[in-house]
Amino acid sequence: MNPNSPQTVSVTVADVARKAGVSKATAARVLGGYGTVSDRVRDAVTAAARALDYRPNELARSMTTGRSGTIGVVVGDIENPFFSLAMRGITDVARQAGFTVILINSGEDVSAEKAAIRTLIAKRVDGLIVSPAKETDVEHLREVVGSGRPLALLDRGINAFEVDTVIADDRQAAEGVTRQLIALGHRHIAYLTACDTPDHLFRTPGDINTGSVRRRIEGFLSTCREAGLGPVERWIHMGAVIPEQTRQIAERLLEGKDRPTAIIASDSVIGLEVFKTSRAIGLAIPDDLSLISFHDADWTAVTSPPVTVVRQPVYQLGEMAARLLVERLNGFAGPGREVVLQTEFVERASISSAPTLP
Amino acid sequence: MNPNSPQTVSVTVADVARKAGVSKATAARVLGGYGTVSDRVRDAVTAAARALDYRPNELARSMTTGRSGTIGVVVGDIENPFFSLAMRGITDVARQAGFTVILINSGEDVSAEKAAIRTLIAKRVDGLIVSPAKETDVEHLREVVGSGRPLALLDRGINAFEVDTVIADDRQAAEGVTRQLIALGHRHIAYLTACDTPDHLFRTPGDINTGSVRRRIEGFLSTCREAGLGPVERWIHMGAVIPEQTRQIAERLLEGKDRPTAIIASDSVIGLEVFKTSRAIGLAIPDDLSLISFHDADWTAVTSPPVTVVRQPVYQLGEMAARLLVERLNGFAGPGREVVLQTEFVERASISSAPTLP
DNA sequence: AAAGCCAATGAGACCGGTCTCAATCTAAAA
């Protein structure tokens, strides 16, 4: 169409073969790096390819080999530092293993996740890494496995069927921080999460569809109960999806009559907003309020006071998920594996013994 | 091979056609949504497809149509909040326009960038968004354009040839903050950047290969010179690629004899490290040292004092780059466009009038 | 020198879609 757009039609093996004076099959052998060819012919074909500026068409190659050299990744939100760091781990491993990565955000929405997976399968990715929005709604994931493609789950497990999974020891971590707070005399601890139920009320951990969060809440609940603490279900606050919602929840919580003396934030985005809100309200951390956040985000180290956090091996989470997937892609066919990476309690200065409330 | 792995071979249009009792061409028409078919046949084919759980092969489709429905994105480092946020902008627009995104990190290394682009072209992406590591070494980018594929540049422009570019008004922003500092009485201002030269010494803006940074430095230099300020070339410090290097540079700078009274950090990762270092050394911000950082990262608002920053419209940068690209993909064929988005000076509390040094 | 073996090469099918073109069928127009 456009005469001044150069090389609109791409040069193919057939073109190279013609120029080199060999058959298409032979040229393909040289260009594709398979089979056996004589040095003389190899040189001729290579020269012809260079002269014509031949670029292989990976699509056509995938067509016959059945491998696309691509893995699909579905995460909640690449903007979230948790996922962007995990993504870095994934891409590093993938690149080294010779795979490229297609990224799709699900926005933690199951129907978007389904669409994403459908798209990725249509593009014939060789395998998938997914951070499922809900662990109860996983038929589409089962289909992935059913289609013969390996799947690895990132940060969130499911029980419905066996699949490679990489998670952190969330339950244990939550137990640890809760125990710590209780030891400091806290008797009312709030837990804030982005997860939600239709009526925004927490009843049982079964309501929580995000595996990692559910495990944390289980740890939190059991430790509180062990210590004989209050109406612990009501201390769990859901729906902190965006900062604005978090702020509202935190305000309601901290300005209310029976305010908690400690808050556990389920991720760093929530933790940041709680920090801002408590400062805006005029509550001093840690004197008036103790704060612990999951995820050692960069900001947690530079606030005054710096924030005590549960450091998750986020990069390694992504790295390991990719590693497990690549192993499958290379033929490993054993049963589903679950890798649990250790978290680290990073003690800084945002928690102290509970204040005696009026 | 594995008898209990279901549906190892995928069902094709031919299979569906056979089951529906029509020709392959007709089934393809229904499944592909083109041409005309009778309602009766459409229903039959649709039913057959459902019964067989037909999944289209996007690869095969791309083969003939020549469009892969994919755009390639090459950024320095997805872990960097700047890029992850821009990436979010890109993916949002891409998804809405019906494209998926392949992501490759260049690590700001030109040879990695070249390999990335080669890979993406081999995968027959429909277009590319690149944040070039060096604006002087761009032959591979010219080839992209030469291959007939649209290209959009993110945050960094090049002069070598015309291409759609989205940048922020870095030069103007740098002039503004520099002027601000000078007005406050600062007579020695340091500028820290990750960009580097072989001998780590700055001579002229021409040494800086990263467009956005070069423009900032140009603004910084010209404003300083206008005010008749000192050996301004020596105030530019390069090679702050990783936090450790930044720390060393900052230490050397702040512990030296003739230390600057103000620092401009070229990105938030550098700004964070300068903040940490000055605190470690015992310099009070802003009394002993004024600090301004580019990029309104989340941590800048919660430190004590909060950090004055140049807010870049990062999400919009990505959004716009994707938008320009999609326009080309939809047939727009005008000359290369350069979009300059406005930055915003966010005044917080990390700058004050220059201290009188001993 | 005849037989045997392996490296090197070519011909052509194939992957799973799209698309052109011709054939057939239907219903409106003359």
Next chain:
DNA sequence: TTTTAGATTGAGACCGGTCTCATTGGCTTT
């Protein structure tokens, strides 16, 4: 009722690679 335009369908080429299989030729073996 015959003509004709338009809708519907099928046959088969094609996209750009890979891969199987058969053929050729050179070299070793006896």
